[in-house]
Amino acid sequence: MQISQSRKEYDVCIVGSGAGGGMAAKVLTEGGANVLMLEAGPNWDVNKDGKMLAWPYDSPRRGAGTTRPFGEFDAALGGWEIEGEPYTKVPGSDFQWFRSRMLGGRTNHWGRISLRFGPLDFRRRSIDGLGDDWPITYDEIKPYYDKVDRLVGIFGSKEGIYNEPDGEFLPPPKPRCYELFVKKGCDKLGIPVIPSRLSILTKPHNGRAACHYCSQCNRGCSTHSNFSSPSVLLPPALKTGRLEIITDAMAREVTVDQEGQATGVSYVDTNTLQEHHVKAKIVVLAAGACETARLLLNSKSSRHPNGLANSSDVAGKYLMDSTGTNVSGFFPQMMNNVPHNEDGTGGMHMYMPWWLNDKKLDFPRGYHIEFGGGRRMPSFGFMGGIHNYNNPNPSHNTSGTYDSEKKIDPANMVGGGYGKQLKDDYRRFYGSTIGFSGRGEAIAFKTNYCEIDPNTVDKFGIPVLRFHYKWSEYEYNQVKHMQETFREIIDTLGGVALSPMPTKEQGYGIAAPGLIIHELGVTRMGNDPKSSVVNKHCQAHEVKNLFITDGGSFVSQADKNPTWTILALSMRASEYIIDQKKKQNI
Ligand SMILES: Cc1cc2nc3c(=O)[nH]c(=O)nc-3n(C[C@H](O)[C@H](O)[C@H](O)COP(=O)(O)OP(=O)(O)OC[C@H]3O[C@@H](n4cnc5c(N)ncnc54)[C@H](O)[C@@H]3O)c2cc1C
Numbered sequence: 001m002q003i004s005q006s007r008k009e010y011d012v013c014i015v016g017s018g019a020g021g022g023m024a025a026k027v028l029t030e031g032g033a034n035v036l037m038l039e040a041g042p043n044w045d046v047n048k049d050g051k052m053l054a055w056p057y058d059s060p061r062r063g064a065g066t067t068r069p070f071g072e073f074d075a076a077l078g079g080w081e082i083e084g085e086p087y088t089k090v091p092g093s094d095f096q097w098f099r100s101r102m103l104g105g106r107t108n109h110w111g112r113i114s115l116r117f118g119p120l121d122f123r124r125r126s127i128d129g130l131g132d133d134w135p136i137t138y139d140e141i142k143p144y145y146d147k148v149d150r151l152v153g154i155f156g157s158k159e160g161i162y163n164e165p166d167g168e169f170l171p172p173p174k175p176r177c178y179e180l181f182v183k184k185g186c187d188k189l190g191i192p193v194i195p196s197r198l199s200i201l202t203k204p205h206n207g208r209a210a211c212h213y214c215s216q217c218n219r220g221c222s223t224h225s226n227f228s229s230p231s232v233l234l235p236p237a238l239k240t241g242r243l244e245i246i247t248d249a250m251a252r253e254v255t256v257d258q259e260g261q262a263t264g265v266s267y268v269d270t271n272t273l274q275e276h277h278v279k280a281k282i283v284v285l286a287a288g289a290c291e292t293a294r295l296l297l298n299s300k301s302s303r304h305p306n307g308l309a310n311s312s313d314v315a316g317k318y319l320m321d322s323t324g325t326n327v328s329g330f331f332p333q334m335m336n337n338v339p340h341n342e343d344g345t346g347g348m349h350m351y352m353p354w355w356l357n358d359k360k361l362d363f364p365r366g367y368h369i370e371f372g373g374g375r376r377m378p379s380f381g382f383m384g385g386i387h388n389y390n391n392p393n394p395s396h397n398t399s400g401t402y403d404s405e406k407k408i409d410p411a412n413m414v415g416g417g418y419g420k421q422l423k424d425d426y427r428r429f430y431g432s433t434i435g436f437s438g439r440g441e442a443i444a445f446k447t448n449y450c451e452i453d454p455n456t457v458d459k460f461g462i463p464v465l466r467f468h469y470k471w472s473e474y475e476y477n478q479v480k481h482m483q484e485t486f487r488e489i490i491d492t493l494g495g496v497a498l499s500p501m502p503t504k505e506q507g508y509g510i511a512a513p514g515l516i517i518h519e520l521g522v523t524r525m526g527n528d529p530k531s532s533v534v535n536k537h538c539q540a541h542e543v544k545n546l547f548i549t550d551g552g553s554f555v556s557q558a559d560k561n562p563t564w565t566i567l568a569l570s571m572r573a574s575e576y577i578i579d580q581k582k583k584q585n586i
C-alpha cells in the first residue's frame with residue numbers, strides 16, 4: 001500500500017476528538033503546542049446537523065430508533081454495531097461496544113451526568129481488598145475537577161456528602177413534579193434524593209447561553225448550553241490557530257523510532273482508503289478506552305513486540321463497564337394528571353447518590369439511582385407500550401410481602417385498543433409511570449479484557465478487537481439489590497412495578513457488559529510498570545512521549561459516570577506535558 005507522508009512535524013498528534021481528546025487539544029494549544037487531531041468520524045456541526053428543535057411529526061418515523069439506537073433525532077453517528085467495523089466475542093462471554101464516529105465522539109449525545117469520584121473511590125482496595133487503589137488521591141485531582149467545573153459549567157447543590165464531593169456549581173433547575181413525588185417516598189426509606197449534577201448551563205457561562213429548557217440534550221444543543229467537545233473545547237483550541245483537525249481519519253498504528261519512542265501516527269482516510277502518516281514529537285491517544293487499547297496492540301515493532309508500551313501485558317486487561325438494570329413503576333395517583341409545566345433540561349433534575357457506604361452487604365461498592373418520568377414530549381414508543389398498563393400483576397413485586405394490588409382499581413387498568421379509546425387511554429396514563437435505573441461499580445478483573453482477534457479485520461484492513469467479559473457474583477448481587485430497592489420505592493409510593501422481578505437465572509435483569517457505555521480500564525495507571533500501562537500522569541511507562549487521556553487509565557470505576565473524571569485527568573495530563581516539555585524532559 002502506498003503511504004502518503006506529511007512533511008510537517010507537529011508538536012503533538014491527538015487521536016480522537018471526544019472528551020479526552022478535546023480537553024487535551026484545548027490545554028495543549030493554549031500552552032503553545034502545534035497540534036494535529038485525527039478523528040475517525042466525519043465533521044458534525046450541531047447548528048447544521050443537529051435536530052434540537054425537530055418535532056416527532058416532522059418525520060414519517062416519528063423519531064423511532066430505526067436508524068440510531070437512541071432514536072432518529074439523537075446526535076450519535078454510530079452505535080453498538082457499525083457497518084464494516086465489527087468486533088468479536090469469545091463464546092460464553094459478552095461485551096456490547098458502543099462507538100460514536102463523529103467529531104466530538106460520544107460527547108455530542110451523552111447524558112451530561114457529571115459526577116466527581118469521591119475520596120473513597122480512589123482507594124477501594126484499601127477498604128475492601130478488591131481490585132487496586134489508584135496511584136493518585138482525590139486531593140490530587142480535586143483542583144482539576146474544580147477547573148473543569150469552572151471551564152465547562154455544571155449545575156448542582158452543595159450537600160456535604162463525603163464521597164460525593166461538591167463542585168463549583170451553577171444553581172440547579174427546579175425539581176419536576178414526579179421528582180418531588182419520588183423524593184417523598186425515598187425520604188421514608190432513608191434514600192437521599194438530591195439535585196443532580198449535569199454539565200448544562202442554568203446561567204450564561206463563559207460566553208455560552210443558558211439552557212432554554214427544551215429537554216432535547218441528546219440531539220445536540222444548538223445554543224451550546226450543554227457540554228460537548230465541539231461546543232466547549234475545540235473552539236478555544238482552534239482560536240489559538242495551533243490546532244488542525246483531520247476528520248475521516250482512522251488511526252491504524254502509532255509508529256516508533258529505533259529506541260521505541262513514538263514518532264507519529266499512521267491513519268487510513270476513510271473516504272479514499274489511502275494510508276497516510278503524520279509525524280509528531282508527542283502522541284496523545286484519546287480514541288475511547290478500547291479503541292486506544294486496540295491501537296496499542298496493533299502497534300507492534302521490534303522494540304514493542306507485544307504491542308506498544310505493553311511489555312506488562314496489561315493493555316486490553318481490566319476492562320470495566322458499569323452495572324445497570326431498570327424497573328418502571330405505574331402510579332395510579334398520577335393518572336389523569338393536571339397538565340403542568342415540566343420543561344427543563346434534557347436530563348433528570350434529581351437523583352439518588354449511593355447511600356450505604358457504611359453497611360455490610362453481599363456485594364462490594366455501590367450504585368446510584370437515575371430516574372425519569374413525567375409528561376415530556378411524546379414520540380414514537382413513548383410510555384413503552386400501552387398494553388403494559390393492563391392489570392399489572394401484583395406478583396411483579398419481589399417477595400409477596402407487598403400487596404400493591406389493593407391500591408389499584410382494576411377498572412382503571414385497561415389500556416390499548418384503537419381510535420378514540422386509545423387516545424383517551426394515552427391521556428389517562430400519560431405521566432403515570434416512572435422508570436428507575438441503577439448505575440453500579442463493577443470490580444476490575446484481569447479476566448475481563450479485549451485483545452486483537454487474529455482472524456478478523458475491519459473494512460480498512462485493521463485487525464479488530466475480541467472481547468472476553470463476564471459479570472461476577474458481586475455484580476449480580478448488586479443488581480439484585482437494585483431491583484429490590486426500586487420495587488420497594490415503587491411500593492412505598494403506592495405503585496406497581498411493570499415487570500416481574502427477574503430471577504437469578506435471568507441474572508436479576510443485569511444489562512449486558514458494555515450496554516451502560518462506560519468502557520473503562522484497559523490501559524490502567526499505576527506506579528509499577530510491571531502491572532500498569534501508564535503512570536499517574538497518564539504517560540506510558542515505556543514510551544515517554546506517549547500519553548493516554550481517555551477512560552483507559554482508570555484503575556476502578558466508582559459508581560459514578562466517568563466523563564468528569566476523564567476531563568479532569570486529561571487536563572492534568574496535558575498540563576503535565578506542557579510542564580515536561582518546558583523542562584525538556586520529553
Ligand atoms: C448515550 C450515552 C450517554 C452517556 N451518558 C453519560 C453520562 O451521563 N455521564 C457520563 O459521565 N458519561 C456518559 N456517557 C459516556 C461518555 O460519553 C464517555 O465517557 C465519554 O464520551 C468518553 O470520552 P472519550 O474521549 O474517551 O471517548 P469519545 O467521546 O467516544 O471520543 C472518542 C473519539 O475518538 C474517535 N476515534 C476512535 N477510534 C479512532 C481511531 N482509530 N482514529 C481516530 N479517531 C478515533 C471516535 O470517533 C470518537 O470521536 C454516555 C455515553 C453515551 C453513548
Ligand code: SF4
Nearest residue numbers: 211212215217221346
Ligand atoms: S435542554 Fe437546554 S442544554 Fe439541552 S438541548 Fe435544550 S437548550 Fe440545550
